[in-house]
Amino acid sequence: MPTSDSPSGPIAFIGGGNMARSLIGGLVARGTSAASIRVAEPMDALRDGLAKDFGVHVFSDNRQAADGAAVWILAVKPQVMRQVCEALAPLAQEARPLIVSIAAGITSAQLGRWLGGGELYDGGLSDSVIRIVRCMPNTPALLGAGVTGLFANAAVDAAGHAQAETLLSAAGATVWIEDEAHMDAVTAVSGSGPAYVFLLAEAMEAAARSEGLSDDAARTLVLQTVLGAARMLTESGEAPAELRRRVTSPGGTTQAAVETFEAGGLRDLVAQAIRNATERGKQLSAANDADA
Structure with a gap:
């Protein structure tokens, strides 16, 4: 109603x-x-x-x-x-x-x-x-x-x-x-944000295939993993850092992967990507007003 x-x-x-x-x-x-x-x-x-x-x-x-x-x-x-x-x-x-x-x-x-x-x-x-x-x-x-x-x-x-x-x-x-x-930061985080998740899924699928998994298996495994992780983030009430800690056993496979992300500067790369998207939003606003 x-x-x-x-x-x-x-x-x-x-x-x-x-x-x-x-x-x-x-x-x-x-x-x-x-x-x-x-x-x-x-x-x-x-x-x-x-x-x-x-x-x-x-x-x-x-x-x-x-x-x-x-x-x-x-x-x-x-x-x-x-x-x-x-x-x-x-x-x-x-x-x-x-x-x-x-x-x-x-x-x-x-x-x-x-x-x-x-x-x-x-x-x-x-x-x-x-x-x-x-x-x-x-x-x-x-x-x-x-x-x-x-x-x-x-x-x-x-x-x-x-x-x-x-x-x-x-x-x-x-x-x-x-x-x-x-609002330019909102655009950078959530407006553009789905593309970041899609890019991660795309990279995970490619990596899965390179490890020998079939296309169908790689797609299903990645999509359901992203879906399940998103549901845990939205439904558990826990912070992302806490959920990550719970699935990262010391000396295990997850730790090996996470350490690789950290060593590669993932956090700084994400921050820079969102900064660049924010600045681009400001530039677009200025361009639309240039001849006003």
């Missing part, structure tokens, strides 16, 4: 790609009326698929979907976000919706400016500041097993926080971030 934190009016998705689809599916599964969801998507196949699978209203025009909606979820690619927002700016100023963006590298200030909103300033808000929640979900959201970092600008009240959390929790867990500058 819908909760009291659900938006009081229609929800408009601007963009109907994979992440939007996962959120729509989660919302419908949790009791949100499909009739209250509108989706603007230029690709016929995606648009028709959403209408067929979920019964939502679909449009090829962004303004048609957004007009009258209480919440706009901006789910377009970062490189076209400015164009999309500027085209919707007159309606945004008139309708004053809650804006929820799931685009990486686009700040709330950029979104507000492109939507024609006023600036935040010390001591208060101008009357034209737009309520914006910036979100960073990750691809496991497609399975309802994702995690999303959220940041709200100062214009978003408690009701807006609750509405955004209700919407994004349809895809998994949520974490609020107080300082928007840390």
Whole structure:
């Protein structure tokens, strides 16, 4: 059933790609009326698929979907976000919706400016500041097993926080971030993070095959090991270091492998990888604002 934190009016998705689809599916599964969801998507196949699978209203025009909606979820690619927002700016100023963006590298200030909103300033808000929640979900959201970092600008009240959390929790867990500058780190850790796990699994499979295991055996052993370890991490309540200690017998096979990882600088390599991903997020934000 819908909760009291659900938006009081229609929800408009601007963009109907994979992440939007996962959120729509989660919302419908949790009791949100499909009739209250509108989706603007230029690709016929995606648009028709959403209408067929979920019964939502679909449009090829962004303004048609957004007009009258209480919440706009901006789910377009970062490189076209400015164009999309500027085209919707007159309606945004008139309708004053809650804006929820799931685009990486686009700040709330950029979104507000492109939507024609006023600036935040010390001591208060101008009357034209737009309520914006910036979100960073990750691809496991497609399975309802994702995690999303959220940041709200100062214009978003408690009701807006609750509405955004209700919407994004349809895809998994949520974490609020107080300082928007840390959203690039969220992107580096969880947004990009599934690829790190996939890379480890890929390397483990290759190593298993090099030790003589068949392709099928290597795949099954690695996938179930990753799945089981993830469940232990999320369900045991224990810290990763403690779980690692429990399976690392002195002088055993696990210790031999772990010592190899440590000697190879795994911790420093992971830290540097996340640092580089964080910096890249900042660069993308700056690039999107370069000609603003």
